[in-house]
Amino acid sequence: MKPRVHESAEGHVSGRAVYTDEQHPPQDLLSLWPVQSPHAHAEIRRIDVSAASRMPGVVRILTAADVPGENDTGPILHDEPLIANDRVSFHGQAVAWVVAVDEASARAAAACVEVDYVPLTACLSIADAIARKCYHLPPARVVRGDAATALDLAPHRVCGEVAIGGQDHFYLETQTSWVQLDADGLIQVTASTQHPTETQVIVARVLGIASNRVVCRCLRMGGGFGGKETQANPSAAIAALAAWVTGRPVRIKLSRQLDMQMTGKRHPFFARYEVGFGDDGLLHALRVDLYADGGWSCDLSPPVLMRAMVHVDNAYFCPHVEITGRIAKTHLASNTAFRGFGGPQGMLVGEEVIARIAAELNLPADRVRERNFYRDDGDGERNRTPYGQPVVDNHLPELWQQLKHDSAFDARRRAIAQFNAAHAQVKRGIAITPVKFGISFNKTEYNQAGALVHIYTDGSIQLNHGGTEMGQGLHTKMLAVASRVLGVDAARIRVMPTSTDKVPNTSATAASSGSDLNGQAVKAACETLRERLVPVAASMLGCAPEAVRFADDHAWAGTVPDAARRIAFADLVHAAYNARISLSATGYYRTPGLSWDPKQGRGHPFYYYAFGAAVAEVEVCGFTGVHTVRRVDLLHDVGDSLAELIDRGQIEGGFVQGMGWLTCEELRWNDKGRLLTDAPSTYKIPTLGEVPHDFRVTLFRRARAPSTEVIFHSKGVGEPPLMLALSVREALREAIAAFAPTPRPVHLISPATPEAIYAAIEQARRVEPLAMTEALDVAT
């Protein structure tokens, strides 16, 4: 039976579900607080901790000199000091950490650490980085055909720009971990991390010890969204360092302000595009320059940028494509993974281009969208992405038509046109946008997973797998997989905290791949155990091994339910133990058929694509630029869902999170590089009030069986729905366009705050040509 709700739901509502910083605190637990840089870029001349060291409760003050191993937490490049050494690279960076008996004492002492800085010129925006050519790594490229020639030959050719804001993860539980050393010098790390293996490896790196001396455990996270993929590592590493140096257990839980100031966010992007197209709106050629704000260190920016580059196409075929991507190196917090991992920014640019074509030709945008879809017709060339992968199992055209029909799109658009004609100061807009999102880590080697399943002699089961639980319901789905393969009640199975001593060398729980990868590994482990139990069951039941079936907590002889020919699972297990059969098994999985050449920007990086589409209707006030979302219809393809309520929760939650990114969530810094929006009083994620009462979500029932072997024919659902929110942005564009006296393109920055929408309305009313930003007008 499919699970209904989250396996921890009762723990959540009762407050009994335990999070990292809520475990029974060990004796002598210490706390940490950072000494933060007041400069975005400066040389450190001197750090004087003498006064602070004498403050009450202070045990130790850590500086770079205290790091026994490598002072670095960078996941790809080693360019990210855990504690700043001779220079600070962003406002709020830690130059020292106070270890004290409690957080208040540590905080008070941190204010008394004296640091002399020599301020240096700081690069504080993408425009700044472009002007000064400050980049991480050489440019990346994805190219097909000859965009330059095709642009020259195209009947229409326009260029444009779009600025895209970043996004704070705003997981409700901030970064947290605690570390203790056991008697034999084993480092036990408990962390709120999406990537326990990487946390383990980086703790070992910082302490200069082998990975086998570090165990990292994760119970559950109070939200992750990509923000605890690499960003959990520095917190765990500093707690480990403090525990190492003091010999006492140490905890850290960043305050909300520290978390927002010090940790990375979704990358802000800037894009310039040039597109050639026909009278019918069909794409002929597209050239895009993408700039991602990487921040001070590289972190995961290269794969984020690449995912953006391979999602500019979204659902649209373009024969000639040239996409160049650069990572701006700025003196800001280092940007990182966030649900969609660059995909949302890339797709926003793609939708911007399509909307522009529609406006230039005065065609309905939905028509231009569907005309340009990838389609599997004949030779398959119209169904191949710029990086060479065919769009396998492309359900989008039928999904699209179904949503248009079910949402009464055409009729509502006509009604909106009438409404707009009758109202001068309030306009409505409706838009439908598609999502095609590639599932798998772009980096092929991450697409593997392991599991470890123990059956105990009383018939109870422990399930370990390499994935982490951050609210997405992975554990619930893994329970469903194990109980289905073993034919047992889920109540028999306990999902254990993720731990690197149970399943080693795991990948991050990320890229929407958690249940695909770990589900197959769990299935493999459970199948191994089942196969071991079959001969025992066959002999007890007196049937052939091939006839043994596992279901309803029993082993059965044959498929016909017959109470006389069954054995209770617990009895079978006990018999197997007596027969000296191993009741513990590992499972392992690697995704087949993947390849990727990052230098060429070509290959088959995704096992399959997730599809969805969204219709959003908005109303915009012409006096203020304030908007409301009146209705949303989502249709999303999750395959054969492992847990429908959980998948629905991912779709709704992802959509609203995407809507926040595109509307009310705005990051602002001052001219010193200090983040001004570092608390929920200034950084506004959506509340219930922003969510429309008319919010319709349907799971797509595909007509054809998939060609891939995803766990029980389900599909990954973590990230793709976030991009359904692009429908809100495009609906806003439609509403803004209705303020213009004559049809014309709408220039809308992202996020579409009331201020941004008001500016776009004013521009639409004035009928001005689109201006290019001079500072960004650089040679490509």
Add this chain to the structure above:
Amino acid sequence: MRPAVTARRAKPFAPRYSLAMTTPCTFQLNRRTVDLTGSDPTESLLRWLKRQRLTGTKEGCADGDCGACTVALLQTGSDGRTRLAAVNSCLLPLGTLPGRDVITVEGLQDPGAALHPVQQALVDNAGSQCGYCTPGFVMSLFAGYYDGDLGDATIEGNLCRCTGYRPIRDAAAALSRQPVPEDAFATLLRAPSTPGAGELGQYHSPLTVDAAIALKQQHPDAAWIAGATDLGVELSHGRCIAPAFIALDRIAELQQLAIGDDAVRIGAGLPLSQLETRLAGLFPALDGMLPWFAARQVRNRATLGGNLGTASPIGDLLPVLLALDAIVHLRGPGGHRDVPIAEYFLDYRRTARQADELIAAVTLPRHPALPGAARRASASYKVAKRQTDDISIVAAAFDVAIDDSGRVTRARLAYGGVAAMPRRAANVEDFLLGRALDAATQETAKGMLREAFTPLSDHRAGADYRRALCATLFAKFVATHLPDVPA
């Protein structure tokens, strides 16, 4: 400069504050008595709960903006009704607690018993994902459930980053169809919560205005503290360290509400959530602003007196008071005096109130019939980055009357967020008086409004947008409320 004093009366004597009236330093947590003797009164309830290992109540921000730390506080209003009020425990200093009743998520369920209906509704509707915000939603819904109010406003002060809220809204709707059981909480609600005078360290909670004023004379450096929704943020971050606090939240006199034919007198200590229900329909500008003033948890504690005492340049209700010609009633050692709102604000967070005075009440005239006025319109607007539970970019309140010939006889155009203090656009008001509100007048007024103030650019918005809003909000007001004025 001392502002005009419209009434003054010397008090015959200032009664000494008596310790004999003081309630013990205990409070009821989940219906069990807890002793707070010796506790730091400025520590937040949230931090204290965590130290007691009651970790169901979560810290998401410690700013009163996320609702993860929501608990229910038993409060009896001056209407005699006792409610379980959802409040942010991060903003509740321990000093407010002696003699009070608090329920946390741990208190909803007896050990081994079934989930509370509120908890069960969230489970049934898949209302939790990561679960970290969930206890806060549980407590907001719990308070709403017993109060018979499970609309969106009940949970707008709770942030959830996972679910997209739809299942939580459905859980609330399902709960609203379930009758409230005859349980321990229903029993709790039948007895009034009337804590005596409290004293926890240097946190004094007197019962009368006279006692409060006497305390202030004994402790001149003490800070007045009302609902603690503003000072509570400072305390939560370990900032504002006043040597002593005088809490105004137990003074019955400050909780009175008198609705007369000519005016409404609002006790300065009345929580805003009570104004929302008890004054509904009387002042459109107040009705229009109150729902957008922070969120339910804050409105359950925040007061008009606190809003006036803080005197934030934005202070959403302050433009409303300016537009409605409010009168501020102050009480001090020298007696009481009334200050017209137009003379109350002096500069950035500086007001006509003297340090030893407290705000006792606010009177709003009802202006039932202005002489010669054919029509009167009154409304308020708030524009923010996020419309729900945000700080204004610009807040505005308008009150305009027009005579039979279509000429303006009264004009109040008041704004927050555009100057160092809440301000009226006096020159534009003067310009409008006696004129017909025709297109030309409106255009000129809009032009003047764009130039009326010199607002700042900050992380909320740019100065240009703020200037534009000064004009367009007035245009929206006229278009909405006076669309067909005779030209």
